[in-house]
Amino acid sequence: RIAARIDRPVVLVGLMGVGKSTVGRRLAEMLGSDFVDADDAIEDAAQRSIAEIFEEFGEAYFRDGERRVIARLIEEGGGVIATGGGAFVDPETRSLILERAIAVWIDTDIDILVERTSRRNTRPLLRNGNPKEILTRLYNEREPFYSQAQIRVESKNAPHAETAKAILEAID
Ligand code: S3P
Numbered sequence: 676r677i678a679a680r681i682d683r684p685v686v687l688v689g690l691m692g693v694g695k696s697t698v699g700r701r702l703a704e705m706l707g708s709d710f711v712d713a714d715d716a717i718e719d720a721a722q723r724s725i726a727e728i729f730e731e732f733g734e735a736y737f738r739d740g741e742r743r744v745i746a747r748l749i750e751e752g753g754g755v756i757a758t759g760g761g762a763f764v765d766p767e768t769r770s771l772i773l774e775r776a777i778a779v780w781i782d783t784d785i786d787i788l789v790e791r792t793s794r795r796n797t798r799p800l801l802r803n804g805n806p807k808e809i810l811t812r813l814y815n816e817r818e819p820f821y822s823q824a825q826i827r828v829e830s831k832n833a834p835h836a837e838t839a840k841a842i843l844e845a846i847d
Contacts, residue, residue, distance in 0.1 A: 680706075681706060681708065681754065681777070681846065683775065683776050683777050684748070684749055684752060684753055684754060684755070684756050684775070684776040684777070685702065685706075685754065685755045685756070685776065685777050685779060685842070685846060686745075686749075686755075686756045686758060686763075686772045686776045686777065686778050686779065687699050687702075687755070687756065687757045687758060687779050687781060688758055688760075688762065688763035688772075688778055688779065688780050688781070688821055688824055689760065689780050689781040689782060689783075689821060690760045690783075690788055690810065690813060690814060690817065690821075691759070691760040691788070691792055691798055691800070691801070691810075692787075692788040692789075692791035692792035692810075693760075693781045693782070693783050693788060693791075693830060694781065694791070694830060694835050694838065695757040695758065695781060696712050696714075696757045697835040698757075698781060698830070698835045698838045698839050698842070699712070699755045699756070699757035699839075700755075701835055701836050701838075701839035702755050702839040702842055702843060703754050703755040705839060705840070705843050706754060706755065706843070708753075708754025708755055709753045709754040709755070710753075710754065710755045710756075710757070711748055711753045711755075711756050711757075712756075712757045713741065713744055713745050713748060713756055713757060713758045713759060713762060714757075714758075714759045716744045716747075716748060717737070717740050717741055717744050717759075720740065720744060721740060724797075725737070725759070725797070725798075725799065726797060726798075726799050728740070729799035730799070734799075738761070738765060741758075741759060741761070741762055741765070741768070742762075742765055742767055742768050745758060745762055745768050745771070745772070746768070746771060749771060749772065749775050749776055756776070758772075760813070760817070761800075761817075763778065763780075763817075763820055763821060763824070764816075764817055764820050769820060769823065773823065773824075773825070777825050777826065777846055778823070778824035778825050778826070779824060779825070779826045779827075779828065779842050779845070779846070780821040780822065780824035780826070780827045780828070781828055781830050781838060781842075782821070782827055782828070782829050782830070783829065783830045783831055783832075784831065785807065785810050785811055785814060786807075787830075787831070787832060788810050789806050789807045789810060792806060792810070793806060800813070826842065826845045826846060828841045828842055828845060
């Protein structure tokens with residue numbers, strides 16, 4: 676049957692490695708809407724990779740850019756937006772998303788995240804220490820924020836298309 680129609684952007688939140696970008700792309704296909712990855716939009720705006728932004732200017736600078744870019748993407752009304760894992764922790768970004776969009780927290784087990792993030796070492800926050808310890812700490816710190824999302828789906832090891840379908844059903 677015809678996919679759900681959305682009148683607000685759907686914003687995917689959750690820890691790095693959970694599959695926000697791939698799930699988001701699938702979900703946008705199912706909805707027949709646009710997809711945009713906020714991290715890519717930040718890299719485009721800065722003309723630098725996320726790792727370079729962290730290295731050259733630091734995390735606080737990255738968070739400022741992230742806040743502005745996400746506000747712009749929501750303003751533009753883009754269908755499905757994948758955000759970087761820390762975006763929803765920022766109070767301003769979080770309220771904007773909760774007011775103007777539908778926040779979807781993709782949750783999964785830490786071990787799955789450790790496995791997935793180990794495939795590519797592009798994430799500045801995982802470079803200085805044991806990835807499992809860092810991800811566990813971030814999970815505990817961020818869970819109180821992620822759990823404020825209107826929708827939570829648990830992806831476990833499901834194929835990303837299945838997680839996208841679960842979201843589709845939840846927002847219907
Ligand atoms: C971050 C997650 C990354 C990226 C940056 C910071 C975080 O995005 O925004 O490295 O604070 O969790 P992904 O969640 O897409 O890896």
